[in-house]
Amino acid sequence: xxxxxxxxxxxxxxxxxxxxxxxxxxxxxxxxxxxxxxxxxxxxxxxxxxxxxxxxxxxxxxxxxxxxxxxxxxxxxxxxxxxxxxxxxxxxxxxxxxxxxxxxxxxxxxxxxxxxxxxxxxxxxxxxxxxxxxxxxxxxxxxxxxxxxxxxxxxxxxxxxxxxxxxxxxxxxxxxxxxxxxxxxxxxxxxxxxxxxxxxxxxxxxxxxxxxxxxxxxxxxxxxxxxxxxxxxxxxxxxxxxxxxxxxxxxxxxxxxxxxxxxxxxxxxxxxxxxxxxxxxxxxxxxxxxxxxxxxxxxxxxxxxxxxxxxxxxxxxxxxxxxxxxxxxxxxxxxxxx
Amino acid sequence: xxxxxxxxxxxxxxxxxxxxxxxxxxxxxxxxxxxxxxxxxxxxxxxxxxxxxxxxxxxxxxxxxxxxxxxxxxxxxxxxxxxxxxxxxxxxxxxxxxxxxxxxxxxxxxxxxxxxxxxxxxxxxxxxxxxxxxxxxxxxxxxxxxxxxxxxxxxxxxxxxxxxxxxxxxxxxxxxxxxxxxxxxxxxxxxxxxxxxxxxxxxxxxxxxxxxxxxxxxxxxxxxxxxxxxxxxxxxxxxxxxxxxxxxxxxxxxxxxxxxxxxxxxxxxxxxxxxxxxxxxxxxxxxxxxxxxxxxxxxxxxxxxxxxxxxxxxxxxxxxxxxxxxxxxxxxxxxxxx
Numbered sequence: 001x002x003x004x005x006x007x008x009x010x011x012x013x014x015x016x017x018x019x020x021x022x023x024x025x026x027x028x029x030x031x032x033x034x035x036x037x038x039x040x041x042x043x044x045x046x047x048x049x050x051x052x053x054x055x056x057x058x059x060x061x062x063x064x065x066x067x068x069x070x071x072x073x074x075x076x077x078x079x080x081x082x083x084x085x086x087x088x089x090x091x092x093x094x095x096x097x098x099x100x101x102x103x104x105x106x107x108x109x110x111x112x113x114x115x116x117x118x119x120x121x122x123x124x125x126x127x128x129x130x131x132x133x134x135x136x137x138x139x140x141x142x143x144x145x146x147x148x149x150x151x152x153x154x155x156x157x158x159x160x161x162x163x164x165x166x167x168x169x170x171x172x173x174x175x176x177x178x179x180x181x182x183x184x185x186x187x188x189x190x191x192x193x194x195x196x197x198x199x200x201x202x203x204x205x206x207x208x209x210x211x212x213x214x215x216x217x218x219x220x221x222x223x224x225x226x227x228x229x230x231x232x233x234x235x236x237x238x239x240x241x242x243x244x245x246x247x248x249x250x251x252x253x254x255x256x257x258x259x260x261x262x263x264x265x266x267x268x269x270x271x272x273x274x275x276x277x278x279x280x281x282x283x284x285x286x287x288x289x290x291x292x293x294x295x296x297x298x299x300x301x302x303x304x305x306x307x308x309x310x311x312x313x314x315x316x317x318x319x320x321x322x323x324x325x326x327x328x329x330x331x332x333x334x335x336x337x338x
Numbered sequence: 339x340x341x342x343x344x345x346x347x348x349x350x351x352x353x354x355x356x357x358x359x360x361x362x363x364x365x366x367x368x369x370x371x372x373x374x375x376x377x378x379x380x381x382x383x384x385x386x387x388x389x390x391x392x393x394x395x396x397x398x399x400x401x402x403x404x405x406x407x408x409x410x411x412x413x414x415x416x417x418x419x420x421x422x423x424x425x426x427x428x429x430x431x432x433x434x435x436x437x438x439x440x441x442x443x444x445x446x447x448x449x450x451x452x453x454x455x456x457x458x459x460x461x462x463x464x465x466x467x468x469x470x471x472x473x474x475x476x477x478x479x480x481x482x483x484x485x486x487x488x489x490x491x492x493x494x495x496x497x498x499x500x501x502x503x504x505x506x507x508x509x510x511x512x513x514x515x516x517x518x519x520x521x522x523x524x525x526x527x528x529x530x531x532x533x534x535x536x537x538x539x540x541x542x543x544x545x546x547x548x549x550x551x552x553x554x555x556x557x558x559x560x561x562x563x564x565x566x567x568x569x570x571x572x573x574x575x576x577x578x579x580x581x582x583x584x585x586x587x588x589x590x591x592x593x594x595x596x597x598x599x600x601x602x603x604x605x606x607x608x609x610x611x612x613x614x615x616x617x618x619x620x621x622x623x624x625x626x627x628x629x630x631x632x633x634x635x636x637x638x639x640x641x642x643x644x645x646x647x648x649x650x651x652x653x654x655x656x657x658x659x660x661x662x663x664x665x666x667x668x669x670x671x672x673x674x675x676x
Binding site (some may be wrong): 002003004006007008009010011012017018020022024025028029031034035040041043045046047048050053054055056057058060089090092093094095096097098099100101102103104106107108111113119123124125126127128129130131132133135136137138142144145147149255324335336 | 341342343344345346347349350355358359362363366367369372378379381383384385386388390391392393394395396399414427428430431432433434435436437438440441442443445448450451452455460462463464465466467469470471473476479481486487529536579597600605655673674
């Protein structure tokens with residue numbers, strides 16, 4: 001049964017959000033494009049296929065080390081297209097501005113969007129501006145929707161249907177950097193930290209892998225809900241179990257420290273420049289090598305594998321030698337992280 | 339010079355918004371798709387052309403006679419595609435929800451989106467949900483982006499390049515219904531009124547005209563900024579003058595009455611189911627007939643013409659026999675109308 005009112009956790013990327021999507025949005029909007037619930041809808045158009053995705057950004061604060069809401073709005077949507085196997089081409093940008101936002105801040109953000117778009121090789125082709133009275137918004141929300149071109153051979157990659165037990169799970173670097181950076185930037189905790197958000201467009205990084213190896217069977221960017229959400233959702237969807245080795249999951253010492261102090265699990269903390277890949281075993285060295293040769297993949301690692309056992313469940317082998325189940329978080333401790 | 343902070347009028351569809359678009363968004367995002375500043379970007383994809391558009395909806399209140407924010411979010415984007423000569427196919431839907439919104443209200447809105455999408459023949463294929471804490475939003479904002487297929491022969495219609503002096507200006511019914519309905523629904527004025535918003539998808543209405551006549555040279559839906567904004571922008575863009583005969587512009591008595599009391603000009607009040615068409619003279623009877631045969635065009639009328647004189651300016655012949663210039667409003671008196 002659904003809650004009677006919307007709670008913060010309905011937007012967390014966890015269980016409550018899944019429930020909302022299933023019991024409300026999917027129930028009324030049902031159609032093949034939406035039903036797959038992948039990051040982008042894969043759609044037939046003009047005898048070819050396109051990927052189409054949307055994301056609203058409500059991050060607080062607007063500026064944080066390593067990025068801002070504008071950069072985030074571009075790379076978030078670029079990444080949703082890229083992990084669907086698409087080449088991102090066109091973005092829309094829609095601004096909901098609270099009256100009183102400084103024009104300088106808006107300009108800095110717009111500049112940052114333009115810079116990231118140019119880096120990713122996409123054009124911002126259409127837009128919209130709404131202004132709401134003071135107190136009816138919070139400085140700035142940005143929505144970006146995106147369209148990408150998808151080659152037929154990659155169209156199935158966001159479903160991961162070819163995944164088999166024995167495949168390995170890879171990630172392109174340290175987890176939790178974005179979430180902890182934004183939290184730190186809120187200034188409640190005064191950690192002195194050189195930590196930066198990993199916020200960045202992964203499309204060129206991913207294209208290089210896809211063009212140079214046939215090994216990738218599934219990929220997804222780990223954003224809201226963190227690495228845990230991607231793994232749990234993929235286990236559920238594929239029907240297989242996943243085993244992760246905690247010792248191999250890259251986490252910065254600072255992130256680990258902040259998480260310990262605050263009682264967060266780094267596996268649940270948001271990233272904005274991390275992609276999880278499921279790779280056929282015999283291609284793993286090849287893929288890892290292509291990843292590590294690129295800036296965004298220097299700390300890439302094999303962190304686990306797909307297994308026949310404990311179907312639809314994700315098991316973590318802990319540093320101490322024990323093991324525990326990883327669950328989709330019911331809600332997230334960090335609202336407005338993206 | 340731009341203002342130092344964002345004001346409500348920056349979102350009004352008037353002069354300040356044009357300035358913001360030109361001096362900020364266009365300056366940094368510049369590219370051919372965006373530069374035309376049409377309702378949809380017309381883009382090459384897979385050796386064909388698509389139309390791509392986005393709109394955020396922040397209407398207050400969420401429910402009003404004749405519609406709600408959900409219906410509006412679907413038909414607003416459908417109409418932006420349709421007036422570009424495109425057949426709308428796919429929509430995205432992104433929700434920014436304020437914590438505490440009642441699930442019943444959200445369900446009613448989602449249902450209404452599904453109903454309008456089905457009526458218009460489009461699928462909502464991808465989405466996003468964000469929740470912001472109480473006081474950081476206002477119940478619900480919805481963004482929809484949309485993709486349409488565009489036949490080559492209609493690709494120029496949103497630019498109106500073939501327009502010539504002597505062409506006539508048509509509209510498909512009464513103006514100002516939406517704006518006055520929403521204002522009335524805010525409950526500040528207690529007009530007893532049977533007035534309803536004209537909010538509805540125009541794609542089938544428009545397709546019928548395009549498929550049965552070759553006369554349409556330009557079209558645009560008259561939303562924020564009203565009929566005046568469409569006319570002023572088109573005069574500016576085409577380089578011609580436009581002359582409008584006030585006696586022929588359909589306005590409901592109630593809307594006229596409310597406007598007089600409140601000091602509004604119906605020409606500036608928002609519509610959500612009205613399209614302005616510029617039609618070659620010899621096709622006018624044919625087009626008018628196709629319009630009037632359809633429910634959404636029963637009150638269609640010829641309201642003016644394109645002229646060689648007063649280039650880039652719009653002149654209104656008033657009911658009293660005089661004349662006055664119509665200007666793009668600097669701001670709008672009615673924020674959050676869509």
